[in-house]
Amino acid sequence: MLKADEIKIATLFVAAVGISYIIIKLLINRNENLEKKAIRDLNKLLEEDKARIQNKKFTKRTLSEFTGKGPNDPVLIAVKGVVYDVNMNGGRDFYGPGGPYSIFAGRDASRLFSLFEFDDGITEAELNSPIDPLDNLTADEEESLEAYIQLFKSKYKPVGVLVESLD
Ligand code: HEM
Numbered sequence: 608m609l610k611a612d613e614i615k616i617a618t619l620f621v622a623a624v625g626i627s628y629i630i631i632k633l634l635i636n637r638n639e640n641l642e643k644k645a646i647r648d649l650n651k652l653l654e655e656d657k658a659r660i661q662n663k664k665f666t667k668r669t670l671s672e673f674t675g676k677g678p679n680d681p682v683l684i685a686v687k688g689v690v691y692d693v694n695m696n697g698g699r700d701f702y703g704p705g706g707p708y709s710i711f712a713g714r715d716a717s718r719l720f721s722l723f724e725f726d727d728g729i730t731e732a733e734l735n736s737p738i739d740p741l742d743n744l745t746a747d748e749e750e751s752l753e754a755y756i757q758l759f760k761s762k763y764k765p766v767g768v769l770v771e772s773l774d
Pocket residue numbers: 698701708719720722723724725755758762
């Protein structure tokens with residue numbers, strides 16, 4: 608009698624362990640699947656983002672959308688016709704929302720870099736005017752601009768060019 612009870616308890620115990628094992632396995636599997644799905648979604652978003660900005664042509668107006676408004680939005684800056692993704696090497700801290708140089712985000716910063724000046728930010732007039740040809744810079748201004756170009760080339764990734772219009 609005692610033996611039969613022991614066998615029953617042992618069987619129940621084995622069954623309980625087995626069921627717990629299956630449940631834990633299922634939970635782990637579910638988590639892994641969710642994790643994999645999140646990674647897949649993230650990669651898809653990154654790919655879309657890349658496609659959006661890689662080797663692209665930007666007008667001053669389309670560039671102006673890339674000021675990093677959303678946490679995943681890239682910050683782009685044009686210097687002498689080249690559009691750089693500054694979302695790397697700490698660039699977002701300088702140029703992203705709230706950064707000390709956020710004034711340069713989403714625009715052609717060439718003239719300001721050459722003058723070593725800040726201004727009040729993008730205006731409608733700036734967006735409607737042609738690209739600054741930078742053909743009247745003094746030697747000092749050229750030098751200042753060139754130093755920033757070198758800095759940008761060494762830290763950031765060129766992703767496109769600035770054009771008057773998209774055709
Ligand atoms: C009050 C005057 C300013 C101070 C104290 C200041 C200070 C600094 C400092 C400490 C850095 C970091 C340097 C490093 O990473 O080694 C920096 C970087 C920089 N500054 Fe200034 N700055 C001033 C004005 C300006 C102005 C007027 C401009 C542009 C017109 C400017 C443009 C930049 C740029 C583009 C960078 C490079 C950021 C990067 O690495 O992408 N700064 N500044």
